[in-house]
Amino acid sequence: MIPETLLRVERLRKHYPVTKGILFTKSLGFVRAVDDISFTIAAGETLGLVGESGCGKTTTSKLILNLEEPTDGQVLLQGKPIHGLRGEALREYRALAQAVFQDPWSSLNPRMTVGRTIAESLIVTGWGSGEEIAERIRELLDQVGLRAEQAMQYPHEFSGGQRQRIALAAALASRPKLIVLDEPVSALDVSIRAQIMNLLKDIQARDNVAYLLVAHDLATVRHMTDQTAVMYLGRIVEYAPTKLLFGNVLHPYTKALFSAVLPPRPNRQEDEIVLAGDVPSPLNPPGGCRFHTRCPFAMARCAREEPQLHEVEPGHLVSCFLHEAA
């Protein structure tokens, strides 16, 4: 059975104009933060979006959360475009798509009790009576492993891990179908990360909620996701079911990312791929394949033409001339 598609991202672009001057602005070009990406997430499934800073993964999550308007392309949730919604339709969409962000110290309003934060999406939509909402807060706190009486406390009384639990409870309140998890564990201590990752998996197993997991840590992605998309400079360079991808890494950039994973066991550098230089500026990125300036396997053609994502084995998409379909 093919699971029903929950989220569809179609040829999404987000370009930020860069200008100089205040009164007489001069355009310096565009930061192509997200440049023509497409993917889908099925109900109850997790997609991992991997890449380094500046690759556009956070912009993508903001576009999906309707915090930014796309320059081009569209995002469909349950078949309906999410941008340009107003009034009741917008509220319905907001209830379906929620988020947990990276920094637990910035995610909670210091002036709002934990209970109010958790109930906010319910209060806004007029979900129920005061007593019903209080009951729901108790239920949510219990689900994320906190005590009911902690609803009256303020965020400063909680540790980083507990704050991420509160943020998760707030995201779950409206019974969403999709939660965007933007680096949800990377700011936490190692022993706390495992707790939150287990909690996320438990909730998914019970509620059948889909996750978009934005992360840089491949081991976390492997542990958490069904599908993986690797981004570089605003583009998806490799996209496949996680099992397939981790078993058969194809794109040179993905290979470099894998090579940079340092496993927690003694390892003397085997055949590491160490990339030279830094990620180029997404302001006017390199022509041709965007990775060719750092690619150890770059050919003359890579500087001229831009490779397109194409299927090299069932479900495994790569944009690289090294793996062109025969």
Place this chain on the structure above:
Amino acid sequence: MHRVPWIPIVIIAVMISMAVFAPQLAPYSPIDQTLRDKLLPPVWVDGGSMKYILGTDAFGRDILSRLIFGARVSLIVALLALTAGGGVGLTIGIVAGYFGGTVDNVLMRLVDAAFTFPAILFALLLAVTMGQGLTTLVIAISLLLWASFARIIRGEVLALKQRDFVALARVRGCSPARIMLTHILPNVLNTFMVLVTLNIGVVIIAEASLSFLGAGVPPPTPTWGLMISDGRGRIADAWWISVIPGIAITLLVLSVNLFGDWMRDRLDPRLRQL
């Protein structure tokens, strides 16, 4: 962590009761002149008498009574001007900071204009068109205040807007108005309180200058500011005329500041626990 600042609270309470119960408290009329008792020093200085505890001014008016009645005008002006000017500044700062873009540009150019416009000239124009009095004074001082409130609050909001909880509030479906009221406003109230306490001094001095220029409350109604300017020419031989209301202003501003510090710590849930 901080003890309740009893001394400032007592001082503020005394000043407020002075303002409220002025007719009952004052030993003399603040405006009746007794020329034969003019320029008497306070009781603890040679030549002073128990009759006029804080001395008299050049027209033989009792300084104590003028101080008590002056508290009325000064405190009412401060309260009204800070509420009006501060409130407008707070609102504009939050709106400009939160929406950004064109809204921010337009509002901030208005703020710039307010800063460059000579407030005193404006107050004088107001006095001419509306006549002297409390309303004129409050409007003039509010116009002087709002821009600095707006600018500082806006800066605070810009920083606050970057925090994830603001984006998450949008994700949870909060309208801009709701975000500004429940997420932004409570987090800038500290700054607002600090600005209010810092500006009480400014307001009282402004009231003094405007009253002196004839744009404020018309004499002989006493205000602290007017009292200071009355004694200006006699600072060498009758220092008490200016110095005593000066001390009152200093005490009030200092007390409000200390009280404001304590309030800010109380309001901040992070500090309350320590």
Place this chain on the structure above:
Amino acid sequence: MTELDSEPVLEVRDLHTHFFLRRGVVKAVDGVSFSLHKGEVLGLVGESGCGKSMTALSVMRLLPKGSARTVQGRVLLHGEDILTRSPREMREIRGSQISMILQDPQTSLNPVFTVGEQLREAIFHRTHGRNKDVMREAIEALRRVDIAAPEQRIGQFPHQMSGGMKQRVVGAIVMSGQPGVLIADEPTTALDVTIQLQYLKLLQRLQRETGMAILFITHDFGVVARMCDRVAVMYAGRIVECGTVEQVFENPSHPYTRALIASVPKMTGPIERLYTIEGQPPSLMDLPVGCRFAPRCPHAEQRCHDIYPPAFAVETGHDAHCWMLEAE
């Protein structure tokens, strides 16, 4: 590479650093001892608040002014206690004999000076050479940390550089003093993974070229495995286990070390539910009398709660503070 028989270049003995706050005494470092030998990389690993950074700052004598104080212990640099040195002598020692790289290159560099000015200042401080020589040396120093076109880069300001490049400039400044001991406090935590690998390789190369010893502070076991010869695991202000990287990773003997390694998701093998450590580390103001990990330890017995376990040898050069090792 490790010369365990040689004299240690840095030896820390029974170090105690406490914060004196109105609410009580925070025992951030509470009896830490280790030694660092010439040409060796020692990893100091633990979670936030375990005292690893405070240990580093105590050694550098750069504790935050006011509340923090090293109340006990000795820090021997080439056999001499630097805790008794005057602040002036300490300034001489820092930079020339012992240096430090911090997590955030943004705060290590001054934004109003060019990287060249900052680098040249460090070089001039040591050599008092002529302008031309200092300049040549500065360019050379940038080249050594793999900065392309150093002649152009030297005139740039920190904000014109990427995070990885800034951290390499910090490395160049630190290395210009030719310190025998380098303390690196989470130097790659703020960097992207591919840039982290670049940086670790660079540090490793510099370490081999100069023979300096590195105390590498991190929370990441992967970085320890890649970089270090030996590793010390810290928990709640104390070192609970210490040994060579091979020993500690292949035979983790303290339950905390075992739990930490087990709770990290792996790149190979079946995907299972992650192992978690229940509860939270104890408050450093109110530490248990016995083993500090006992309240969270699945193997804790009564004695663990009552008496702090001494170091038991697991094998040569590998010991751990756990009563379970006593019988063996």
